[in-house]
Amino acid sequence: MYRMKKQREQENVRNLALNTLLKIEKEGAYSNLLVNQVLKTAKLPLTDKGLFTELVYGTLQRKSTLDEILSEYIQMNKTALWLLMLLRLSLYQVLFLDRVPEHAVVHEAVEIAKQRSKGRLGSFVNGVLRNIIRNKEKILLVSGSFAKQLSFQTAHPFWMISYFKDNFGEEEAQKICESNLIPPKQTIRLNPLRTTRENLIRKMKEEGFTITPSDFLKECFINKQGNLALSQAFETGLFSIQDGSSMLVAYASDPKEGMKVLDCCGAPGGKTAHLAERMNGTGMVVSQDIHPHKVRLIQKNAKRLGLKNIVAQLGDAKCLTEQHPLKSFDIVLVDAPCSGLGVIRRKPEIKDEKTMEDLFRLQEIQQQILQSAAKLVKDGGRLIYSTCTIGAIENQNVIQHFLLQNPNFTRDSSLHARIPTGILNKRVQKEGELLILPHDFNSDGFYICALVKERIK
């Protein structure tokens, strides 16, 4: 039987947030995907949609802080998962959401607890929450080392904070962690083959959306409200949904009409499409992924955008020479699999799931892919390496290692000339590299390095 709209409206936003959090915890669902899916199907009123997103992301983002407090009031390992999650969710609102009155939080939590425990646990939840509220002032006043304080305030694990501190210093580390708590804005990339800036703004307005142009990139717009993936204009391929930082990859690659380009970790196809658009539908962008369903995703995107110069195919980026002749591409893009430390605002669970070991494990894969990709670059061609993570292990160290083993590649001294100056001026950038931290432009934390293959004389 279908879920009817009327039946949906009986849904309570906190119950929905609780169910979503439980699903993320139990099934390891990616939070941004699940939140979008729920928002699409749940038909909450607009005001509740904002609250729902805030409740889910907020509770995930502050999980370690919330657990530290809760562990003083309850026996964490003896508490049922739904009850623990309900307490986290409620505590998050009490401590960090000013606009929700405390009594309302407690009341709702007690109702949900009663419903789920046949009445038994209502008074338990009431007791725990009221006890914490009484001590709220004291809880919020924390002292201690930099990492401890920052970890408490922003709920990042210690190792991650030290890693940020080692890489960028205390001040930047704090800014990174704080900006990771701010929910991301949806940004879109105009498809110049299908529309113009004026036309797109007008079309979106007709559909009830407000988009504002980005200060730095001409094809980028920022969405004010609502989900643009549900618009007619998206269906008809007028734009793609993509973060501003990711768009810089096409700037760094700068493909020309008629070129042959390889995007060897291409899915879901956002950067592939950007490259193909820049080539004005000419030449060829081969976009590969190791999973068949992701290859279909690239195909679907290319079709939606009307880009006939994209060839999506199955392939393992670690052994590219088995699939393509040596030196057969003008540009090869390695948008490598990574830990995602730059996109924590989109996927807060990264904070709990990733470990230092993961960074080293990923580094090995990144090196393998880069090594295999390098062989396909034509002499004088370009090799672009990018990740949505920050920190040396998966970025600068990978490049250093690569350059030592491949003396026929050098850092591309012309990279910075291809990047808009407003972006370049934000921080000191090394030759051939571009590093964006999440608080620089409220976009994803990102790393790009451009390398050039020697021309044989």
Added chain:
Amino acid sequence: MAIREIIKYPNPILEKEMRIVEQFDSKLKQILEDMYDTMVAYDGIGLAAPQIGLDAQIAIVDIDDQHGTIEFINPKIIAQSGSQIDIEGCLSFPNLYGDVRRATYVKIQAQNRLGKPFILEARGLLARVCLHEIDHLHGILFTSKVVKYYQPEELKDGKH
């Protein structure tokens, strides 16, 4: 995980009496997982086996309440009472909605995925969905019980 294709009316399987399930094996488990994925993918709150083309008395219901996902194998209605009228829609009839009279309370006996019998009492929306899905297992479609159809436009204005 696999999302199966939804069988649409007038496929004859939708109007047949379904076979009793006798094997409680890993195949059944797989069917139940697929049915869940399919139900969620199509924004359903209930799904019966014939709707994915399987001749078996299997139905699942999940209305996002404290019951979670309820799996019914070979369900039987052992008591029902009361009467409520409310709108229903069915995954096998896209864009067709109508008011259906159902009991407000229902007591169901069924088996779980391991074959263990259980009894469930349901009220309100949960009772409605259970009854809708159990009807599917006997070839009964909601269209045979609709007292009033809605035009798709009527549903857009926020009344429902």
